[in-house]
Amino acid sequence: MNIIATDCESYMRLIVDGRVDTNTSPQLQQAVLSAFQKKKDVVVDFLNVPYISSAGLRALLIGQKTAASKGGSMKLTNVSEIVMNILDMSGFSKILQIE
Amino acid sequence: MLKNMKIGIKILLVILLMSLGTLLIISVNSYLQMMGLTREFQEVNTELGDTASEDSKEALQEQMEENLVKLAQKQSQISNEKLIRLRSVIDGGVAYLENLYANQELFIGHDLPFPYETEDGVACAKYMLAPGVQSTDEIQKKVRLLSNCEYVFGPDLENNSMMDNLYLGTHDGIYYRYSRSNLYNPDYDPRLRAWFLAAISEKEGSVWLDTYQDYYGKLCVTCAGKFRGENGGVEGVLATDVTVQDMLDEIVATKIGESGYSFVLDSQLQYLAHPDFSQENFDKSLRNHIGEDTDVLKEIRANASGIVRADLDGTESYIAYATLEETGWKLGVCIDVDEVVAPSVELKQKIDGITSGAQQMVSATLSTVMIRFIIFFAVVGIFVIMLSFAVSGTITRPIQKLARNVENIGQGNLDVRMEVESGDEVGELAQTFNRMLEDLQQYIQNLSRVTAEKERIGAELDVATNIQASMLPCIFPAFPEYSEFDIYASMNPAKEVGGDFYDFFLVDREHLAIVMADVSGKGVPAALFMVIAKTLIKNRAQLGEAPDAALAAVNDQLCENNEADMFVTVWLGVYEMTTGRLVYANAGHECPALMRAGGEYELIRESHDFVVGGMEGMPYTSHEITLYPGDKLFLYTDGVPEATNAKEELFGEERMLAALNACAALRPQQTLHKVREAVDEFVGEADQFDDLTMLAMEVRAYTDTSHR
Structure with a gap:
């Protein structure tokens, strides 16, 4: 998995490429946390994410909680159908901002 | 070839090559130079010999020529002088005769004998007259005058051994002779003889006539000179026979x-x-x-x-x-x-002899030098061999020792230490070895400690796994006394301890609680979280709370101290055995599959609530369906649809349903086995990525309440 972090002035954009599973989720978590250290608003681009495991969901949950504590926001974009299913199934679509 | 040689041999070779090679080059060079010198010496000597002999030859020839000429001149001079003296005798005689003729009256004289009247062998004067000449007074007077000659001729003959005689002839026909011989020829006419005629024809002075051999075969020569009378006319000729044989x-x-x-x-x-x-x-x-x-x-x-x-x-x-x-x-x-x-040739030979002698000496010296070289060579060679053995020994012995020690180390003895004897590379190597050994020992110590640690952790994890496994109902049939339903569950964790769990327990005589959950993450943290979640859920469910209330309570409890932000997806259902009513709540968990009797497995899709433990105060909703005898319920975690094969394809819900439908008629235990087999077949060689937890329940009948 690869994550490219781009500073887009008002927010940070994280382009995630690859499966987010047990092995790679710490990387996503780290990327999300360091993005929040720079900006209040973070957009996570899931265009190239074919699958997310429960560990990956945890990283997103931590990101959401961080956004809430900082008064910022975390948005998910370009979420694929499979990932959207997972988010729906786990109820994460209820707490995350998804575009 | 050089590669495979032992170091000792290599060193030996190098030293031998260096030293003996140098020596050989020097020797050969010196020898060649000496040879060259010898050759040059030889050439110079030959040249010297040639030049010297040539020079000496020339000098000798020159000198010899000079000497020979001188000798010839000297001898001819001596002989000439002798002849001059003899002629001077004739000249003196002529002068005396002319004096006699000029002063006839002063000389009386005496009669002379005829030759036959004299004694042979005694020097004396004698006379005879030519044929036809009469012995007149005039003639006798002249004979008496001529007799005075003996006073001069006597000493002359005495003093000149070469002179045989002195004789004279006159125009008158008188033949006078002073000699030892008394032989005579009566027909002898002096005036007709060659000596007389030669002297007469000679203008002035005496003359030498041709040689002739005398009676004894001795070579003689005649000297003759004419004498004049007082009036200047020629009176006669005086001559002498000289024996030149002796000269x-x-x-x-x-x-x-x-x-x-x-x-x-x-x-x-x-x-x-x-x-x-x-x-x-x-x-x-x-x-x-x-x-x-x-x-x-x-x-x-x-x-x-x-x-x-x-x-x-x-x-x-x-x-x-x-x-x-x-x-x-x-x-x-x-x-x-x-x-x-000859002397020059001899000189050349002598010089050549000296040269060849010198050359022989040089050759001898050269061969002596050669022998010395060979001996020197041998001695140095032996010395060098011994030295190089010693040197290579000091190099190779520690290496051999090192090799033995390394072999020892190879057999596992790490307590061996190299003895550092030298400060050279081998010594450094030994030191490095020692350091390596120490590091190795320390490393092995660390490794064994770590390994022990790991083993301990592994053992503990095994225990944890066992504890986890023992926490889940694992004795089947689980409720042998209940014929209303059949239930079976299995769990295959991806790691030693997983985050999945299932549970089923009786809330009371008529209610069966079923739990299928999946803790986010894996390993020990997930297992610990699972234990807490399971315990809390069970506690709440056993209180008889509705699933939504139970999950809401558990959620709040889990969120209280959830520093790790872990959460768990939970499907909690409570089955009423008397009515077939199933009340359940789904907190972010996969949709269960339901098969109505005689139908196919289908997923029960309803809106999902948020996961448990994720966020405080989340609301949960209960749903309700009714199960009839023959209905089958299949619960699972994401490990089943999300099982991945080597091509990164997901097993998916469709394959799962197909696998389930393929064994629709089977009992729960066999159903799980078949699904497991289908998953395994799909995954193939790829690693099991997630926990694989399944639960199947079949409703066999409702509880017959009338019998109670």
Whole structure:
């Protein structure tokens, strides 16, 4: 998995490429946390994410909680159908901002 | 080849090559130079010999030529002087006779005897008259006048051994002779003799006549001179016979070197004297003794003295010659050229001898040097071999020791230490080895400690796994006393301890609680979280709370101290055995599959609530369906649909449903086995990525309440 972090002035954009599973989720978590250290608003681009495991969901949950504590926001974009299913199934679509 | 050699041999070779090679080069060089020197020496010597012999030859020849000419001149001079003296006797006699004639009245004289009247062998005066001459008074008067001559002629004959006699003839026909011999020829007329005529025809002074052999075969020559009377007219001729044989013999007897000899030629170049003169067939003409080159004859004839080189009697000879002015004879001295050159040849031989001797000495020295070189070579060679053995020994011995020690280490003995004996590379190697050994020991210690730690952790994890497994209902049939339903569950964790769990337990006699959950993450943290979640859920469910209330309570409890932000997806259902009513809540968990009796498995899709433990105060909703006998319920975690094969394809819900439908008629236990097999087949060689947890329940009948 690869994550490219781009500073887009008002927010940070994280382009995630690859499966987010047990092995790679710490990387996503780290990327999300360091993005929040720079900006209040973070957009996570899931265009190239074919699958997310429960560990990956945890990283997103931590990101959401961080956004809430900082008064910022975390948005998910370009979420694929499979990932959207997972988010729906786990109820994460209820707490995350998804575009 | 060099690669495979032992170091010792290599060093030995290198040292040998270096030292002996250098030595060899020096030796060969020196030897070659010495050879060159010898050759040069030889050449110089040969040249020296040649030059010296040539120079000496020339010098010798020159000197010899000079000497020969001098000798010839000297001898001719001596002989000439002798002849001059003899002629002076004639001249003196002539002067005396003229004095007699001029002063006839002063000399009385006496009568003279005839030859036969004298004694033979005694020197005395005698006279005779030519045939036809009368002994007149006038004649007798002249005879008496001539008798006075004996006072002069006597001492003359006495003092000149060469002189045979003194005699005179007058125009009157008187023949006077002073001699030892008394022989006479009565027909002898002096006035007709050659000596008389030659002297008369000579203008002035005396004259030498040609040689002749006397009665005894001795070579003689006559000297004659005319004398005049008081009126100036020629009165007669005085002559003497000189035996030159002795003089010539003396000349010939002169020893000249080994092969040289002297000879005398007359003015016609006819031999007068020669060592072989007395031999019968001796050719008197010089012409016939000389080879092709006749120019030398002209040269001899023309010059007063000199030297020529000619083939004389078949021998290359030097001929030095000088003229006797009196007679015009040539006195010759000849010598073999080879003899002249002999000393120079000898000198050359001597020099050559010395040269070859020196060369032999040089050669001997050279071979001695060679032998010394060889001995030196051998000694140095042995020394070098010993030295290199010693040196290579000091290098290789520690290496061999090192090798032995390393072998020892290889057998597992790490307590071995190299003895560092030297400060060189081998010593450094030994030190490095020692350091490596220490590091190795420390590393092994650490490793064994870590391994022990790991083993301990592993063992603990095993225990944890066992505890986890033992926490889940694992005895089947789980409720043998209940025939209303059949339930079976299995869990295969991806790691030793997983985050999945299932649970089923009786809330009371009629209610069965079923739990299928999946903790986010894996490993020990997930297991610990699972234990808490399971316990809390069970506690709440056993209180008889509705699933939504139970999950809401558990959620709040889990969120209280959830520093790790872990959460769990939970499907909690409560089945009422008497009515078939199933009340359940789904907190972010996969949709269960339901098969109505005689139908196919289908997913029960409803809106999902948020996961448990994720966020405080989340609401949960309960759903309700009714199960009938023959209905089958299949619960699972995401490990089943999300099982991944090597091509990264997901197993998916469709394959799962297909696998379930393939075993629709089977009992829960067999159903799980079949699904498991289908998943395994799909995954193939790929790693099991997630926990694989499944639960199946079949409703067999409702509880018959009428029997109670």
